[in-house]
Amino acid sequence: MRKIIHVDMDCFYAAVEARDNPNLKNVPLAVGGRSDRRGVIATCNYIAREFGVHSALSSAIAKKRCPDLIIVPPNLNKYRNVSKQILEIFSRYTSIIEPLSLDEAYLDVSESTKFKGSATLIAKDLKETIEAELSLTASAGVAPNKFLAKIASDWNKPNGLMVITPEQVESFVFNLPVNKIHGVGKVTARKLNNLNFRSCGDLQEASERFLTDKFGRFGRSLYRYARGIDEREVKSERERKSISVEKTFSEDCKDINEVLNKLPELLDSLKLRIARAKSNDFRSLFIKVKFSDFTVITRERRAEYLLLDVLEELIREGIDSKPKGVRLLGVGVRLNSQVEGELEQLSLPFY
Numbered sequence: 001m002r003k004i005i006h007v008d009m010d011c012f013y014a015a016v017e018a019r020d021n022p023n024l025k026n027v028p029l030a031v032g033g034r035s036d037r038r039g040v041i042a043t044c045n046y047i048a049r050e051f052g053v054h055s056a057l058s059s060a061i062a063k064k065r066c067p068d069l070i071i072v073p074p075n076l077n078k079y080r081n082v083s084k085q086i087l088e089i090f091s092r093y094t095s096i097i098e099p100l101s102l103d104e105a106y107l108d109v110s111e112s113t114k115f116k117g118s119a120t121l122i123a124k125d126l127k128e129t130i131e132a133e134l135s136l137t138a139s140a141g142v143a144p145n146k147f148l149a150k151i152a153s154d155w156n157k158p159n160g161l162m163v164i165t166p167e168q169v170e171s172f173v174f175n176l177p178v179n180k181i182h183g184v185g186k187v188t189a190r191k192l193n194n195l196n197f198r199s200c201g202d203l204q205e206a207s208e209r210f211l212t213d214k215f216g217r218f219g220r221s222l223y224r225y226a227r228g229i230d231e232r233e234v235k236s237e238r239e240r241k242s243i244s245v246e247k248t249f250s251e252d253c254k255d256i257n258e259v260l261n262k263l264p265e266l267l268d269s270l271k272l273r274i275a276r277a278k279s280n281d282f283r284s285l286f287i288k289v290k291f292s293d294f295t296v297i298t299r300e301r302r303a304e305y306l307l308l309d310v311l312e313e314l315i316r317e318g319i320d321s322k323p324k325g326v327r328l329l330g331v332g333v334r335l336n337s338q339v340e341g342e343l344e345q346l347s348l349p350f351y
Contacts, residue, residue: 001166003119004234005107006141006149007126009086010158012103014045016082017072019135028053028069035059035071038250038327042074046158079103082134089129093122098234106146108234120163127161144169147230151180173228174201181225183218191215200226243277244288244332245269252292252325259289259319259326260312266331267308274306274333281336287314288330295324300334 009015013031018024028048033039039059051066063069083102090097096108115121123140130138137159141152144166152162164172178197179189195214197203203211203226211219224230245266253259274280285307286300299314311331319326 001110001144002108002234003110003112003117004143004146004149005109005119005123005126006143006146006153007090007105007107007123008139008153008157009103009130010137010139011043011045012136013043013074013079014048014072015136016079017075018045020078024070024072028066030059030062030069030071031074032059032062032071033073033248035063038248039071040248041071044069082136085134086130086136086138089126089133092129093126096234096236098236106149106234120161123161123163127159145228145230146232146234147182147225148172148228150182151176169228173226174199174204176200178203181222183221188215188218200228242286242332242334243270243273243282244286244330245273246288246328246330248290248328249326252327253329254325256316256319259315259329262329263308263311263315263331266329267306267311270331270333271306282333283336284334285310285314286332286334287311287318288328288332289315289318289326290328292325292327294327306333 014029017031018029026047028045028051030041030044030048030053032041032043035058041053041055041057041059041062043055044053044062048062048066048069051069053062053066053069059071062071079102083099086103087097087099087105090105090107093114094107094109094112098106100106109117109119109122112119112122115125119142123142127138127140130136139153139157139160141149141155141162141164143149143152143164148164148169152164153160155162177199178184178192181200184192191214192198192203197206203222206223208220208223211222213219215222247262247266249262253262283302283304284300285303286298288296288298290296297318299318301310301314303310315329
């Protein structure tokens with residue numbers, strides 16, 4: 001039986017900015033792009049969330065919802081440095097650490113001798129250490145697997161700690177709403193609800209074959225998660241599955257030629273990102289287009305090289321299907337990796 005801790009820093013970027021500037025502590029605060037230049041909110045504090053501000057929201061809309069909102073431009077170098085300090089604290093408890101982003105990680109403390117092996121006490125102590133040394137708060141979830149630990153860390157935010165013991169797994173999962181399952185978004189949740197699956201207890205009535213018929217490969221995950229089963233290990237080193245870059249434009253691109261003119265700059269950024277990652281072995285190219293009404297399309301094609309003409313064709317296919325102004329363009333490569341990993345993306349919002 002594993003002992004897994006999922007740690008998620010609370011409003012990380014905004015919390016760092018408020019820590020470094022006391023004037024920002026008790027005001028609605030967000031980190032993101034400028035509202036007058038098509039910026040997007042990266043994160044915000046809980047005061048701002050009470051006004052309906054959230055990540056990925058247009059900064060202009062955020063300011064309308066919360067006129068007193070202070071938006072600070074992101075300082076990624078500062079956040080990376082703080083993230084390194086957090087990882088150093090994690091390493092005092094275990095060497096098996098799987099970072100998911102700058103502000104989130106899994107820790108496997110199954111073999112840790114700290115606090116006589118108590119994962120609960122370890123989680124409590126590392127939270128207190130982060131707050132004492134870095135003046136930041138974190139929420140943590142403790143459970144027998146990654147699936148449940150991630151759900152637990154989100155249960156009592158901010159500055160929360162929730163423990164799901166092996167004995168509690170069956171009853172906890174039975175009552176868990178299906179939209180709490182990692183990977184279940186609005187569309188999948190609606191489809192599950194239409195099939196009368198509203199809780200994991202409901203899902204337990206379905207066979208694995210039925211779920212795979214309805215949801216493809218994800219159906220197998222649904223079958224296991226509905227029973228609290230997750231055999232994934234905490235991996236200290238993870239391979240990327242893809243690399244991409246994207247850019248939000250200061251003004252909508254009105255025609256396809258205007259969009260295509262933006263492609264060379266993005267392609268140069270993608271080449272630089274690929275070179276840094278030393279990942280030249282890829283199997284396909286893809287594009288992402290966000291339109292003025294915030295709808296998004298993606299297109300992908302098999303290719304082993306970075307071919308400008310292929311990307312241009314994908315963009316033409318995507319834009320021809322929705323003749324609207326283009327707000328954002330992204331391009332990327334899918335890597336030849338058999339190891340499960342996360343999308344590596346370099347975002348270039350307009351500030």
